[in-house]
Amino acid sequence: MGVLDNVELSNLNKKAERNLEKLAYDEPVLAARYEALKKRVTSRGKEFQNLTQWLEADTAWLDAPASIRHHLNNKHGLLEHSVNVAEALLTLRDTMAPDSGITDESSTIVGLLHDLGKAGVEGKPQYLEKEQYVAEPEKENKTGYTAKYPYSYNNDLIYLSVPIRSLYLILPRLTLTEEEVQAIAYHDGQYVDDNRSVATKEEKLTLLLQYADNWSGFIKETNK
Numbered sequence: 075m076g077v078l079d080n081v082e083l084s085n086l087n088k089k090a091e092r093n094l095e096k097l098a099y100d101e102p103v104l105a106a107r108y109e110a111l112k113k114r115v116t117s118r119g120k121e122f123q124n125l126t127q128w129l130e131a132d133t134a135w136l137d138a139p140a141s142i143r144h145h146l147n148n149k150h151g152l153l154e155h156s157v158n159v160a161e162a163l164l165t166l167r168d169t170m171a172p173d174s175g176i177t178d179e180s181s182t183i184v185g186l187l188h189d190l191g192k193a194g195v196e197g198k199p200q201y202l203e204k205e206q207y208v209a210e211p212e213k214e215n216k217t218g219y220t221a222k223y224p225y226s227y228n229n230d231l232i233y234l235s236v237p238i239r240s241l242y243l244i245l246p247r248l249t250l251t252e253e254e255v256q257a258i259a260y261h262d263g264q265y266v267d268d269n270r271s272v273a274t275k276e277e278k279l280t281l282l283l284q285y286a287d288n289w290s291g292f293i294k295e296t297n298k
């Protein structure tokens with residue numbers, strides 16, 4: 075990221091504010107939960123604010139779905155999933171590991187940003203809205219997923235796994251600890267063959283993030 079002058083910064087700020095206002099109009103509860111989480115990042119507050127402001131202004135972060143065929147494949151789905159995971163992770167930390175030294179800040183950062191890569195990059199979202207999409211609820215299958223999906227994958231992106239793209243987007247703007255990098259990099263756990271190398275070497279934060287992610291994606295967001 076180049077050094078932004080004051081005019082560029084204030085334009086970015088205004089754009090982020092406008093997009094946050096749209097989110098608050100569409101999804102007031104989600105917007106309030108997101109703002110409450112952001113307040114938990116304090117010691118790296120300035121860096122975190124720079125990162126989130128850029129994401130809110132210039133990427134698909136606030137509007138992207140969480141997937142094409144699975145959980146929360148709707149507008150703001152990625153943000154809703156990310157907020158769900160951050161809140162679940164904080165609850166797990168409070169109940170199972172209150173003395174672990176894992177901070178609110180770390181929990182919030184990895185919970186909120188683990189799937190950030192799904193936003194794609196500036197100007198190239200990972201998921202493209204299909205222009206011709208018309209909902210056909212009568213064709214919805216038994217699992218509750220729509221038979222026709224409203225989004226398609228953007229093949230114009232350079233291939234990176236989601237966790238690696240998350241780190242690619244985060245690290246130029248926000249410093250992460252090694253534990254946070256491990257948690258984000260390996261958050262899919264042993265569902266992904268590439269993650270074999272971390273088996274039995276997971277830090278506590280990684281295990282909490284994996285469980286919070288699974289609980290949100292497989293239970294909470296599928297109404298099981």
Ligand SMILES: [Fe+2]
Pocket residue numbers: 188189236261262
């Ligand atoms: Fe993920």
Ligand SMILES: [Fe+2]
Pocket residue numbers: 155159188189287291
């Ligand atoms: Fe996730």
